[in-house]
Amino acid sequence: MVVAERKPFDEIWAMLEGYERVLVVGCGTCVTICWAGGEKEVGLLAAQLRLTASREGRKLDVREAVVERQCEREMVEELRDAVEEVDAILSMGCGAGVQMVAEVFEEKPVFPALNTTFIGAPEREGVWVERCAACGDCMLYWTGGICPVIRCAKGLLNGPCGGTRRGGKCEIDPEKDCAWVLIYQRLKKQGRLDLMERYYEPKNYRAVKRPGRIVAMR
Amino acid sequence: MARPFRETLKTKDFIVTAEVGPQKGTDTSKLIEHIDLLKDKVDALNATDNQGSVMRYPSVGACMLIKERGGEPILQVTCRDRNRLAIQADLLLAYSRGIDNVLCLTGDSIDVGDHPEAKPVFDLDSVQLIHLVHNLNSGRDMAGNELEGKTDFCIGTTGTPSADPIEPQLIKFKKKLKAGVSFVQTQAVYDLDQLKRFVEFARKIDDKVRILAGIVPVISARMAEYMNENVPGVFVPQWIIDELAKTPKKGRIKKGIEIAAGLIRQIKEEGICDGVHIMFIGREERIPEILEAAGLL
Known part of the structure; x- marks a missing residue:
């Protein structure tokens, strides 16, 4: 599976500067399994964004969605209605997912919330290790x-x-x-x-x- | 003019090489000083290739200087910083400037050096590098294209007699010998029984290859402990640590030199291997003291 980890919050926060309505999109496949971008992580990041916005007195409408596989066009298409209502998308998919979302919704800026790190496998609970270079x-x-x-x-x-x-x-x-x-x-x-x-x-x-x-x- | 190293390998009983480390920057004065000091006292001088993954003046530049000063250079080539095109091009340059000894190495990891964020290359490994040099010697590049003017390198490599576990290292070493090398300059070795076993292993595969034991003087107990902790494949035995610990600070470098000289003498007297390769980076000016104490001057 593709293993990723979440970017530092400050980096994500800086990307969103100037946007008022953001859709945080998770992915139900690899990054759910490696605890980086599944439904739970989408909820946590969205909550942190809302909290920070309210603390800084900034207007920010954060919405949440999860698709089964962000790297598949048909599944990303399901987001069309939700995307129309926001001015930026924060993808919690791997690099392939981010690019598919950006390709499907060309008119919207799409930002990566994760750093995609490797193709790997779990070693034990909470630990993933690299296993394939895709050479x-x-x-x-x-x-x-x-x-x-x-x-x-x-x-x-x-x-x-x-x-x-x-x-x-x-x-x-x-x-x-x-x-x-x-x-x-x-x-x-x-x-x-x-x-x-x-x-x-x-x-x-x-x-x-x-x-x-x-x-x-x- | 120095005797070609390949001739030395054929004729001499006890071969002595040493290492000079190029500086970071363009001021070659110190490097030239070291070359002039050592060139007539040893059979050949190695120039290191971004040693310790620290960016420096290149090994091929240092080898040109050794050549200009009348010494016999050994070009160290690692696989860390250059892909197969760049390595071949550098080898052509070196050979065209009269540098015809090459030591094939993997190279330290990028992470241990001063540009840890750089992209590690390792397009080739050291066994493949030896094959590559044989290709150039046969008049063809790695892609099989004919060269306008071939090389005739005398090829060497390294080995790690004190590695733990040793078996996987020996399998790799065997591949290097089978690829064809004329000489081996080992990683620093202090346990001469380990060295003996390593040489025996090598002899069974290739009885002509000349093996030079790596000698690195240890100049404090702390340095020894640091090496044991952090320098892979090197093991400084307790007796050396104890000797240094009980030597007053002022006399420690001398003590380290004395211990190194003692190892060299024992290697020579017992005929454990064909010679030694002395590495005293940062203190090249004291290498003659080692040679003298070992009775090699």
């Missing part, structure tokens, strides 16, 4: 199902750098595991260490021509 050239079958492209801080393909800390932690963060130590341990467990001894060619960064676009054949 377009998956090599997980060689690496025991652990991605060195994104889980190694340097994205190295042929083994660990000399920066591995004692106990197999990463050079830049003792809280994070060295991906290559994890890969080693898993391949060893599977009796497939020969895979780690192979030479992997430099990555083909054209595997996805950015910006990515896929046309499916049916």
